Amino acid sequence: MNQNKEDSGAREASPGQGTSPDLDSTRARAGDIPTVYRPREQEPRIYQYWLSEGFFHSEVDDGRKPFSIVIPPPNVTGSLHIGHALDNTLQDIMVRWRRMQGLNTVWIPGTDHAGIATQVKVEAFLAEKGISRQELGRERFVEEVWKWKEKYGSEIIRQLQRLGASCDWQRERFTMDEGCSRAVREVFVRLFEKGLIYRGEYIINWCPRCKTSLSDLEVEHEDTEGSLYYIRYPFKDGPGYVVVATTRPETMLGDVAVAVNPRDDRYRDIVGRTVILPLVKREIPVIADDYADPEFGTGAVKVTPGHDPNDFEIGSRHNLSAITVIGEDGRMTGMAGPYAGLDRYDCRERVVSQLQAEGLLEKVEPHLHSVGHCQRCHTTVEPLVSKQWFVRMKPLAGPAIEAVKDGRIRFIPERFTKTYLDWMENVHDWCISRQLWWGHRIPVWYCDDCGEVIASREDPSECPRCHGGRIHQDPDVLDTWFSSALWPFSTMGWPDKTLELQHWYPTSLLVTGYDIIFFWVARMIVMGLEFMGDVPFRDVYIHGLVRNPEGKKMSKSLGTGVDPLIVVDEYGADSLRFALVTGITPGNDMRYRPDKVEGSRNFANKIWNASRFAVMNLEPHAEELREHAEGAGHGDGKDGISGLTLPDRWIRSRMSRVIAEVSQKLENYDTGEAARVVYDFIWDEFCDWYVEIVKPRLYGSEGSEEERRAARIVLWEVLVNSLKLLHPFMPFVTEAVWQMLPGTSGGLVTSRWPVPDESLRDPGAEEEMQLIMDVTRAIRNIRAEMNVHPAARIEAVLGASEKASQIIKSGEGIIKHLAGVETLTVTPPGQARRHRSISAVARGVEVFVPVEGIIDIGREKERIAAQLRRTEQELMASKRKLENEAFVSKAKPEVIEKERAKFKECEDTRAKLLRRLAELGEE
């Protein structure tokens, strides 16, 4: 389990070591930690450790508070893309965090059979071998898909493990496994029996390439520059004609009427007359219908119920039949007469030129309109009249609307509530049958003898009505989303009343992108309420899409996709995860940039090295830390550590705040902000300041024995808590470090999430440290500006009030150490040695750094003048506020108090700067 023990063992064997074996082995151990973190060496080992310890698996335990998430199941034959990486990282963060909080946490993984996508993929695979689906036949084709699924199917799920996803792999599911299939059938039959599923002949979206129907959601509309053709339809009984406008002239072959608006005076007297449909010479009536918009085109519209959804509506209002002139293959049917067999677009050209030849084409105008395309293959969708299965959505939508309105389901961010409600309130019936072979076959049989329609949980062998044996099953399969809609409960064993359902349903949280709110989230809510009688989840955390550096949508076909596994190989999973979640806002898109991953990798390396430093210094005192850990829990501060110095009290106070802040931000799903807070604390406050400050004490060159012990314990304690706070974001490196660190036990993954300890709050220490750090920075600034070599030790003189002097005295060592000061003199204000010095004012403390040789007084004056300008600006703003009657009478007292303090400080600083300027004038 611990790599380093073996390593150090190997080192111990080397000859020539005369010192004590204990010390020697620890030294060897610390020295064995590489200076650069290598995720490739650590991550697989650590993931194996988690798996072998069973940390991700949970059993039902009603004694504990449950926390559950079901994964948005990725396409079983797909591969992991960067969007999955974001989605699953966010889930993993929440899951790891809740697990550390002690909740009985389960994250159920699995995959989706993805009907069309998978079928297309396997078809393409077979096509390479020269085999078509039709040749193979349905049964053997489906067998091929299963084979494919077995071979590549769980690849994507395994890829999630590389990301560190802490799913309960023992609970992995597939939308077409036995249990999920049973759930699908149960749901279908129940809805059928309730009359909420029906079959009918309606106009639907048809993809001529996929040769299947599509739901409205699977059609993507794109604005297209087309033409508006004005065509003359001559009257049958007399001269003249009516002109109709259309963007799809080829559909005129299926026209059954011309409609005009009943309130349109221009056409009032032609309603009821008959026109001769050009080319096909069919006699069709002129009808009155509100749909015709007098403002558009000529105000007269051709009616083609067979190929236009609106016309289909008009048709049913006026009892007109629908004529199908375009077939399922996108070619003209026999009903198109001489055009039969032509592709729909070739036919368009032929129709137009024929109309022109006959003098019936009045004009053609350019026209922008939107054209529907198949979401999967981008072929132009053809509206077709076809017999399909539908779910009646209106009755199901009611409870789904209520559940969100009354807050049983909460969208994060909240604005998506509106998106959801708008859609749900205007929902249309859902076409669920697909003319595919891969998917859940519709559990309906037709009796060839009596025509009975049988929806059944079990495959029937005879017709229950006439007992005839001649029955056949509906050939179609269900929309993939039909089965994913059941995911939150089908994965927990529904329709059985399982313990899992009792314990973990409703799930606590759903994490997904805004692009599938309608496809998936909405439908899960509908199904959950209908079949479980309760919502499928409480919180829906919606994230944005990952875009490329140019802000374009990542696309595999465009080659703009990024393979997350390559990134993981190169930088480590922690880096990718951290890069994806820092600086993001819920619901907003983000851009993926390699330099961000690099930054995250650097951060992982930072924590690795800070820990390396800690191990080197703490390992010899492992026993002391173990005692401390056992006595005090994991450094929650309940113990009284003696010998605490100012920086110790400061960092512990800050730590306590940061714990509270990170927890709060996670609670609010402010993941990006939480990550940033951890990052800043670890890098700036812990590494750049605290670690540097304690070095002299750790090395033994400063402080009492008691204070040195305090330094070790505080260093350890802050590091331990930092690791915990960072673990949900960067699980691997934190666990790796945890395993090396003395005084820890078990896995970090199941350690207790820290609880902020109020008693550690020390505003005084924070303020004092602020002064010391500002003075340090001021000296560093002067050094840098004067080009003092970093190694050179200098002299500094501070002019400080009595109170400030005391603080400086307690932080003298820090200033000396961190600002490279050899001798530090503190005098009362105004008495500091100031000739031949470079100066500054930091928090009211005058800082003088004497320099050798002649100083450039002009330049120094400019420096001071610049600071003076900034101070005066602030002072003026402050003054304006305080002189404002309204401000003083209306603002909150604490705000006024703060403003007064600020004013005083600015005034003080200003006075000091002015005095300094005057002195420089004398020099």
Add this chain to the structure above:
RNA sequence: GCGGCGUUAGCUCAGUUGGUUAGAGCGCAGCGUUGACAUCGCUGAGGUCACUAGUUCGACUCUAGUACGCCGCACCA
């Protein structure tokens, strides 16, 4: 047409109940091989928070509108 989002430093983005000296990362400039880390450290430059009006003592933050960019839904004969 309806709805939503965005507009903050050269670039990419944070900024949650209105009061901050408006932040970070990257990039840029200067210095640096101090015993965790050059995947590093120190220092610095860089912003009229798109525009206009309003509410308010006070607006990057709230309201309305304008401009530009983006997204969803509906319509599109």
